[in-house]
Amino acid sequence: AQSVSQHNHHVILSEAASLELGCNYSYGGTVNLFWYVQYPGQHLQLLLKYFSGDPLVKGIKGFEAEFIKSKFSFNLRKPSVQWSDTAEYFCAVNATAGNKLTFGGGTRVLVKP
Template sequence: AQSVSQHNHHVILSEAASLELGCNYSYGGTVNLFWYVQYPGQHLQLLLKYFSGDPLVKGIKGFEAEFIKSKFSFNLRKPSVQWSDTAEYFCAVKSGGADGLTFGKGTHLIIQP
């Protein structure tokens, strides 16, 4: 069975700081990787996904993530965060089975103005 580990449970940054959220997964087969964002009081929204090709994927709102197969990692980055990026971020893996996504525990990001 696959699992997902997110290293930072809480991150506090100032506006304009750079962001990197770590995500590692454990699964030996073909996986597809996702980052979802949950703004306060809202549902989960897809930020970006990787399934093949260029390991550097770009998503919405200036986010990007890099898939490093040798490290089983899929870290999320943003060069300059904004106050509106305050949210919870979930890394998830999908192995192609019918049972959907396996999620990490999430990272709560707070951006201070």
């Protein structure tokens, strides 16, 4: 069975700081990888996804993520955060052989103005 680990539960940083959120998954086969974000008071929405091709994926709002197959990782990055990036971020994986999206536990990010 597939599983997803997000190592940081809470992250606090100041505006303009760089952000990197870790995500590791366990599954031996081919996977599709996602980052979803939930802003305060809003519903979950897709930030970016990877399913093939260039392992460096660019998403909305200046976010990017890099798939490193050998490390089973899909870390999310943003070079310079803004106060509006305060949200909860969820990594998710879907085995291409199946169709069940498994989420990590989430990382709450607080950006101080």
